[in-house]
Amino acid sequence: MVQNYRLDKIGLVNREKKLSFKFNGKKYFGYEGDTLASALIANGVHLVGRSFKYHRPRGFFGAGVDEPYAIVQLYRNGETEPNVRATEQELFEGLEAKSVNCWPSVNFDIGAINNFLNIFLPAGFYYKTFMWPRSFWYRIYEPFIRKAAGFGVASKEHDKERYEHKYEYCDLLIAGSGPSGLASAYAAAKNGARVILAEDKPRFGGSLLTSDVSINNQSGKEWADNIITELKGMTNVTVKNRAQIFGYYDHNMLVMSERVTDHLPKSDEFTPKQRLWYIRAKQVVISSGSIERPIVFGNNDTPGVVLASAAKEYMKVYGVLVGKKPIVFTNNDSAYETAIEFKKNNINPIVLDSRQDSNSEIVKEAKSLGIDIKFSHVVVAAKGYKKVKSCDIAEISEDKQNLNQIKNIECDCICVSGFWTPTIHLASQSGGKTKFKEEIDAFVPDKSKQKEVTLGSANGVFTLEETLKTSFEKGFELSKEITNNNNSQQIPKVSEKKHSKHDKFWCVPLPKGKKYKRFLDFQNDVAVSDIELAIREGYRSIEHVKRYTTLGMATDQGKTSNLNGLQLVSNIENKVVPAVGHTTFRPPYTPISIGAIVGREIGKHSKPTRKSPMHNWHEKNNAVFVDAGVWLRPRYYKRGNEGLFEASKREAENVRKNVGVCDVTTLGKIDVKGPDAAEFLNRVYTNAWLKLPVGKARYGVMLREDGIVMDDGTTTRISENHYHMTTTTAQAANVLSHLEYYLQLVWPELDVNVVSTTEQWAGAAIAGPKSRDLLQKLFPDTDVSNEGLPFMGFVEANLFGVNARIFRISFSGELAYEVNVESDNGNFMWEKIIEIGKDFDLQPYGTEALSTLRIEMGHVAGSELDGRTIPYDTGLDGLVSKKKDFIGKRSLLKKAYNEKDRQRLVGVVPLDKKTSIPEGSHLVKDPKGKLPNPKLGHISASCWSVEHNNPFSLAILKDGKNMIGSKLYAMSPLKNKTIAVEIVSSHYVDPKGERVRS
Amino acid sequence: MLYIKCPHCGLRSQNEFAYGGDASVKRPELNKEISDQEWDEFVYLRKSPRGKHLELWHHVSGCRQWIKVLRDTSTHEIFNTYKSEEKVG
Numbered sequence A: 001m002v003q004n005y006r007l008d009k010i011g012l013v014n015r016e017k018k019l020s021f022k023f024n025g026k027k028y029f030g031y032e033g034d035t036l037a038s039a040l041i042a043n044g045v046h047l048v049g050r051s052f053k054y055h056r057p058r059g060f061f062g063a064g065v066d067e068p069y070a071i072v073q074l075y076r077n078g079e080t081e082p083n084v085r086a087t088e089q090e091l092f093e094g095l096e097a098k099s100v101n102c103w104p105s106v107n108f109d110i111g112a113i114n115n116f117l118n119i120f121l122p123a124g125f126y127y128k129t130f131m132w133p134r135s136f137w138y139r140i141y142e143p144f145i146r147k148a149a150g151f152g153v154a155s156k157e158h159d160k161e162r163y164e165h166k167y168e169y170c171d172l173l174i175a176g177s178g179p180s181g182l183a184s185a186y187a188a189a190k191n192g193a194r195v196i197l198a199e200d201k202p203r204f205g206g207s208l209l210t211s212d213v214s215i216n217n218q219s220g221k222e223w224a225d226n227i228i229t230e231l232k233g234m235t236n237v238t239v240k241n242r243a244q245i246f247g248y249y250d251h252n253m254l255v256m257s258e259r260v261t262d263h264l265p266k267s268d269e270f271t272p273k274q275r276l277w278y279i280r281a282k283q284v285v286i287s288s289g290s291i292e293r294p295i296v297f298g299n300n301d302t303p304g305v306v307l308a309s310a311a312k313e314y315m316k317v318y319g320v321l322v323g324k325k326p327i328v329f330t331n332n333d334s335a336y337e338t339a340i341e342f343k344k345n346n347i348n349p350i351v352l353d354s355r356q357d358s359n360s361e362i363v364k365e366a367k368s369l370g371i372d373i374k375f376s377h378v379v380v381a382a383k384g385y386k387k388v389k390s391c392d393i394a395e396i397s398e399d400k401q402n403l404n405q406i407k408n409i410e411c412d413c414i415c416v417s418g419f420w421t422p423t424i425h426l427a428s429q430s431g432g433k434t435k436f437k438e439e440i441d442a443f444v445p446d447k448s449k450q451k452e453v454t455l456g457s458a459n460g461v462f463t464l465e466e467t468l469k470t471s472f473e474k475g476f477e478l479s480k481e482i483t484n485n486n487n488s489q490q491i492p493k494v495s496e497k498k499h500s501k502h503d504k505f506w507c508v509p510l511p512k513g514k515k516y517k518r519f520l521d522f523q524n525d526v527a528v529s530d531i532e533l534a535i536r537e538g539y540r541s542i543e544h545v546k547r548y549t550t551l552g553m554a555t556d557q558g559k560t561s562n563l564n565g566l567q568l569v570s571n572i573e574n575k576v577v578p579a580v581g582h583t584t585f586r587p588p589y590t591p592i593s594i595g596a597i598v599g600r601e602i603g604k605h606s607k608p609t610r611k612s613p614m615h616n617w618h619e620k621n622n623a624v625f626v627d628a629g630v631w632l633r634p635r636y637y638k639r640g641n642e643g644l645f646e647a648s649k650r651e652a653e654n655v656r657k658n659v660g661v662c663d664v665t666t667l668g669k670i671d672v673k674g675p676d677a678a679e680f681l682n683r684v685y686t687n688a689w690l691k692l693p694v695g696k697a698r699y700g701v702m703l704r705e706d707g708i709v710m711d712d713g714t715t716t717r718i719s720e721n722h723y724h725m726t727t728t729t730a731q732a733a734n735v736l737s738h739l740e741y742y743l744q745l746v747w748p749e750l751d752v753n754v755v756s757t758t759e760q761w762a763g764a765a766i767a768g769p770k771s772r773d774l775l776q777k778l779f780p781d782t783d784v785s786n787e788g789l790p791f792m793g794f795v796e797a798n799l800f801g802v803n804a805r806i807f808r809i810s811f812s813g814e815l816a817y818e819v820n821v822e823s824d825n826g827n828f829m830w831e832k833i834i835e836i837g838k839d840f841d842l843q844p845y846g847t848e849a850l851s852t853l854r855i856e857m858g859h860v861a862g863s864e865l866d867g868r869t870i871p872y873d874t875g876l877d878g879l880v881s882k883k884k885d886f887i888g889k890r891s892l893l894k895k896a897y898n899e900k901d902r903q904r905l906v907g908v909v910p911l912d913k914k915t916s917i918p919e920g921s922h923l924v925k926d927p928k929g930k931l932p933n934p935k936l937g938h939i940s941a942s943c944w945s946v947e948h949n950n951p952f953s954l955a956i957l958k959d960g961k962n963m964i965g966s967k968l969y970a971m972s973p974l975k976n977k978t979i980a981v982e983i984v985s986s987h988y989v990d991p992k993g994e995r996v997r998s
Numbered sequence B: 001m002l003y004i005k006c007p008h009c010g011l012r013s014q015n016e017f018a019y020g021g022d023a024s025v026k027r028p029e030l031n032k033e034i035s036d037q038e039w040d041e042f043v044y045l046r047k048s049p050r051g052k053h054l055e056l057w058h059h060v061s062g063c064r065q066w067i068k069v070l071r072d073t074s075t076h077e078i079f080n081t082y083k084s085e086e087k088v089g
């Protein structure tokens, strides 16, 4: 297809490189450097979508980030992405895109019937209509609205692209590379500051790319190119294009989204699609420019109605005509640049200027070029459905109330300019105040709260000369404060055309008897009549009007609509705009993809994976792993066709019968050192610690101040002032913080230090009746007899030349030891144990067998110490000292903690001795009782008792102490099970604890 | 994200710290007779002021020190930071 709207000689696209692309299945050509929007316009395609509510035809309105209409579904490299602005998406070879929000096609859209029924869809329609009956919401209304609404479809596939995060620090962060950004960046960089300059477009220069100015006798673009080239060559400067600073957060932290390869057909394997930058800046320059706002008139949403600045950008940057019979409708001088650009390209525009006259330089130039200018004229309404075909124009009275001599003229586009709105989003997000600037009818930043300054047109300064002067000065001044350097740059000489005042006119009145829709918010279809209705219905606060009408709530966040909405509200209310105020600016400034927010923290990268030094051995020996906090632990070692149940049963049985070895490296370990260590432990644990001798271990329980059990574990006195504390795997980090809190803040007088040693030691638990015999062979030089190393004893020993610590402690209830060596020797230790253990029928066992062993012994663990239980509840009350004070003790006096029928740990066995009880089941008296059936307790942990060869569970049961022998029911509505059970002692195996002492 | 000056390490981003609540709370002394109400106030009751607040932060991914931060809870302005043993005000 021929690009009928492409101009021959102007534009910055690369005509050497032709690119093919598809839109709605049809093939077109464009050039490298085009956006999807410019390439479509070059091909005469103006109908790209349908609007949100009425499904009215939608074309292009802007040429960048402010675009409210041209939102497409993009297909790239086998993936699809919704809500892509065609005005921002750069063209690449093979790009495919489709219209959204229309069915079955953009040309014939069934939803457009809403347009003819629009009397039924006024402001607040959803609120009013879909509320009753309530039950209809989920079944009927919501699915209907969802189907009719929405822009595009999210992919259901896993996103294969790579997204990255980056943290950066700088002296000066500059948002926007227009004249103010370039000038301040250059001045600051030349003065030695570390500068980051971010531009959201592919090309640097902002307005300099399209404005008719000269700087130091160069064109604006030439000057910008030279500055950028020089900045790129400086080591203290980072220059980024395709990078949008979208959020300004506390303490000068800004976040920038860099679209690294969105403009390419696909990303390389190690190149991200997008990169999110977290930037902490000493100073921020907001040079985000301004956005042209429209004038509101009838049917102003018809495809072919565009911003005048966008029409100019399409010509000067892309070499593309938005139309060949243009109307330029303006209230100010800036749109004359667009008219002149048309004229230069042999197109004859008609200018309708709402002002009575203007004698500024640029208007004179337009006149001298022979451009047809009609002052005191306005567009009343656009005509045409899928594209502008003509428009009704009229003369407007001086008071802007009356229209005279309405007549229809032919045209194929209407380029509209209602003056300029500074982009103050970042300044407002930073917490700074804003003020209304009467001369420009818009808000500008007022007092800064953080270290930022807004320059150029973002600050309401619309002349290049003043912009460059203040920006050079500010860049120098800010950098000087940081670097103390004094190299200032000469401010360049500027030549630009002076503009005269704009007309405070923003909305064309309706002619008598006409009900044209006059849109404010183009994406959400909010018309003048909707705002009027909301106010008639009593909405006053601009925040309420916004939510009721959805003005400014679409993905463009009202970049082109907010101010006109404010003008309307203040007109109706007879207030001035600043009294109405603006709605809050919140990040992000533009939509950010979820992939970019998540970054690399997906799948296995979402948290660190920690492995013990013996991990490779486990892997080689068919271990099936389980996540234990951040650790990977063997759950069981699979033999043949075994499943979890068979394998863990075999492993646990072997511990009870012979001997097993379990990797316990993951246990938290903390060194507690210092002359006051014993006193400190005595305050931290509920039991007594002052008299523990060197070479002995003790089991301890620690509470939070509210009396709830925090953690348990054994602590061993290694030497006079040195204790080795163990914690559960899960609580290791919390316990360390807890100890540090008390040492640093509550009892700083105690001379104690704590440090985590979890990673320093590899641990192996050796458990079972044959464990001593095995140990003796491992440590032939050490006396490991019952006398030499009694229960809860500790000894340092030599494992074939490697230093080891042996603790005689038991979690399984069997005769057991725990051997620790330095982590580097972990695998050596493990292999020695396995090798020598062969003679004793040793088998490794995983966490599942470990659980079985501890459950049938009635040893509590995390499932009982669940943050809701006190020592009594878990049968640990024997460890609570009556004599001394400790953390949390005072709370144990609470009435609720001392009720006679207080919950307590019990054992539970199914009456049939066959049915395993699901963990989490509730214990009830009557399985058919009336709902809500009173819950007496819950099953905390279940196993298959290898000692008794039947299921066994632990439970926390109300009045558990007196319930032994009772029959109850365990109910699990989740598993749909009701099981008759008997309550037994929690010590199901070796209730006297003889084995561990044997 | 706040930028907190650890008195031991210097300026660090908030994600290195854990919040520790009101720094003015004083734990009752050990072995001291204390009423139920006093104890409950210590364990459970905290003020939630708008404005200046002296609070604890733990530099968990840094020097592991608990520090005190005088911060405005509505503006996030940090006026000063202190070592744990420093007396404030």
Ligand SMILES: [Zn+2]
Binding pocket: B006, B007, B008, B009, B010, B059, B062, B063, B064, B065
């Ligand atoms: Zn620190």
